[in-house]
Structure formats: structure tokens, C-alpha cells
Amino acid sequence: MDTFKDKKKSSMLIDPVAMANKLPSLNDLLIVDLGDPKRYAQAHILGAVNISTQQLVSGQKPVPGKLPSLHQLEKLFSDLGYTGKSQYIIPYDDEGGGWAGRLIWTLDVIGHSNYSYLNGGMHAWLQEKLPVTSLIKAPEPTKVDITINxxxxxxxxxxxxxxxxxxxxxxxxxxxxxxxxxxxxxxxxxxxxxxxxxxxxxxxxxxxxxxxxxxxxxxxxxxxxxxxxxxxxxxxxxxxxxxxxxxxxxxxxxxxxxxxxxxxxxxxxxxxxxxx
Structure with a gap:
């Protein structure tokens, strides 16, 4: 089901059924799974890359939740196989959107606006009985240069x-x-x-x-x-x-x-x- 009808609002939001229908025609696509690695190994959306949520935070005391350093961010996006601002990125998680939101904020921080949140994440995907896979995708690392917004x-x-x-x-x-x-x-x-x-x-x-x-x-x-x-x-x-x-x-x-x-x-x- 679509939660929002306004096109401007919904451009950042994609429903599972709509995403499943569009997947065959999407080019330069990066799907990021921010859920439990054990669950990912058993069932995830075809083509999704799983990363540790700890890569989204600096981990540095006394405030470990702050934005990672520039070096950490460049490694994160290199590990994802990030190719640039034209790449369409769809993040999802299995907890209701907190970690997917953290990646979206991070994308805004690096000036990347071509993304959509998978509404409901893995919960909604499974509720719709859409196909999953256990095939692991390991992207080729890319060279990434990042500036902070x-x-x-x-x-x-x-x-x-x-x-x-x-x-x-x-x-x-x-x-x-x-x-x-x-x-x-x-x-x-x-x-x-x-x-x-x-x-x-x-x-x-x-x-x-x-x-x-x-x-x-x-x-x-x-x-x-x-x-x-x-x-x-x-x-x-x-x-x-x-x-x-x-x-x-x-x-x-x-x-x-x-x-x-x-x-x-x-x-x-x-x-x-x-x-x-």
C-alpha cells in the first residue's frame, strides 16, 4: 500500500510492491541492507549489500554516535561500491527505519540526494510475500572522494x-x-x-x-x-x-x-x- 499520494513527498519513499516491480528496469542501483547480518545471510532482497551499522557512527568516545571521520566515510562508501551522485540508493533495515534513516542522513551529509527509503523495510517486504535470496553480494571497492554538507x-x-x-x-x-x-x-x-x-x-x-x-x-x-x-x-x-x-x-x-x-x-x- 502507498502511505503518501503526494509525488513530491513520495519520491523519497518507495513501497515494497512498487520497488519489486521496478527492480528489473533500474540501472546504477545500490540497495543497502542495514539489518541483522545473520538475517541477511538467510534472507534479503536480491542484490542488496549488507553493512555494519557501526560504520555509520564514529565510534569515538565520549560521543560515539557522531558522524564518522572523512576517512571512515570514504571507506564506508568504498565498501558499498558507491559510484557517485547519479547512483540510485535504496536503504532498508529490519527495525522500523532507524538505521536506514541514519544512512539517508549520511547521504545528505555527503550531498547525495538520489535515494528512496523502502517503506517498512524488511518487515513490509516479507508482509507482502515478495521474493528473497540468500545469495551474498560483495561489491568491488571504489575510489571515493567526499565533501561534507x-x-x-x-x-x-x-x-x-x-x-x-x-x-x-x-x-x-x-x-x-x-x-x-x-x-x-x-x-x-x-x-x-x-x-x-x-x-x-x-x-x-x-x-x-x-x-x-x-x-x-x-x-x-x-x-x-x-x-x-x-x-x-x-x-x-x-x-x-x-x-x-x-x-x-x-x-x-x-x-x-x-x-x-x-x-x-x-x-x-x-x-x-x-x-x-
Whole structure:
């Protein structure tokens, strides 16, 4: 089923049946499986390349969820067999879109816009009883030169300078308990002053194969997460907020940034403002 009818919105979103029908005619295609390697070895979409999700983060303490270094990014895309900005990339995962969203944000960071998210990922693909394979694809490494687009990134300093700005919405994708400071994964609990909490999982419909649920834009608008604002989204490590970043882009929001330091950074500093 198609979740969105608007062509501008749906260009970033492809439904499993539509993808299966288009696969034979797609050229210069890269399908990226960001799910469990054991599941990938048993069943995945034909032609998909599986990579470790740890390649999408720097892994460097004290904030391991930040964007990888330039060298790490070039190795990641070389390992994928990346050929350039004309390549059509379709990422999917088996958890509802968090890791697929992280790759899409990373693609935006390197200035690659030719992509679509497989709506619902492997859950939706299997729900539709579409074909899978166990054949492993090992792409030939490519030479990759990358430049960074900081227009889709937000630093701690960038956010601090915009707290209270009526043109900016800070979208906290964590659970309500984390938002209120009742559940802690950092030294300090709570949220960035003025942030709006809409947990990432609220936008997913498990009954429809973990596709993006209908009516999500109406819910966001009711909270004040609207297209006329600049949106900065975060969670604990920019995994859940990678999905909300991707969701905002799919819905047609034009000014969207992600705070990859997220609460791991903000909540472990003593001088950052916090509300609870």
C-alpha cells in the first residue's frame, strides 16, 4: 500500500510492491541492507549489500554516535561500491527505519540526494510475500572522494544559539520518560529547553509492516512541528532521530538538521541548559 499520494513527498519513499516491480528496469542501483547480518545471510532482497551499522557512527568516545571521520566515510562508501551522485540508493533495515534513516542522513551529509527509503523495510517486504535470496553480494571497492554538507548538521553550539528562537523547533525523538528525565542514559536527565517530544516509534505502524503510519503529519502539526519552522531533531545517539530526520524530509520539510551529538553529548555536559 502507498502511505503518501503526494509525488513530491513520495519520491523519497518507495513501497515494497512498487520497488519489486521496478527492480528489473533500474540501472546504477545500490540497495543497502542495514539489518541483522545473520538475517541477511538467510534472507534479503536480491542484490542488496549488507553493512555494519557501526560504520555509520564514529565510534569515538565520549560521543560515539557522531558522524564518522572523512576517512571512515570514504571507506564506508568504498565498501558499498558507491559510484557517485547519479547512483540510485535504496536503504532498508529490519527495525522500523532507524538505521536506514541514519544512512539517508549520511547521504545528505555527503550531498547525495538520489535515494528512496523502502517503506517498512524488511518487515513490509516479507508482509507482502515478495521474493528473497540468500545469495551474498560483495561489491568491488571504489575510489571515493567526499565533501561534507554541514547544512543538515547541528552542533551543540548551533542549538544553544537558537534556544527560544520562534523559527526553530527542537524535535526530541526519545521516549517521554527520557524527555521528562525519569529514565537516564546520561549523567543528566531531561530535555533541551523548549524541545517538543514526539517519540520516533509513534510514526511507525507495526500492523502495516512497520511502514510510516497515516496521519503522522497531522500529529506533528498539532504539536508545532511544522514545515514553516527549521527543524532540529535528536535522540540519545542519533539513531532514533535519524528516522525522524528522514521522516521530516519525506513529508516535505525543507529546513531539517540533525544533532548527531544528541543526548549523549548534551546530557553529559555540566554547562548545557536542561529542563525536566
Amino acid at each position: 554541514k547544512e543538515v548538521m547541528a552542533s551543540r553550539e548551533y542549538i544553544e544559539a537558537r534556544i527560544g528562537n520562534p523559527d526553530v523547533v527542537i524535535w526530541d525523538a526519545r521516549s517521554p520518560e527520557e524527555f521528562r528525565g525519569e529514565r537516564l542514559f546520561s549523567m543528566r536527565g531531561g530535555h533541551i529547553p523548549g524541545a517538543i517530544n514526539y517519540e520516533w516509534s509513534r510514526a511507525i505502524d507495526p500492523a502495516q509492516g512497520y511502514r510510516i503510519k497515516k496521519g503522522v503529519e497531522k500529529e506533528l502539526n498539532a504539536l508545532g512541528i511544522t514545515k514553516c519552522k527549521e527543524i532540529i531533531t535528536h535522540c540519545q545517539s542519533h539513531h532514533r532521530s535519524a528516522f525522524t530526520y528522514m521522516l521530516a524530509k519525506i513529508l516535505g520539510y525543507e529546513r531539517v538538521r540533525a544533532y548527531d551529538g544528541s543526548w549523549v553529548e548534551w546530557g553529559n555536559l555540566l554547562d548545557t541548559p536542561v529542563e525536566s
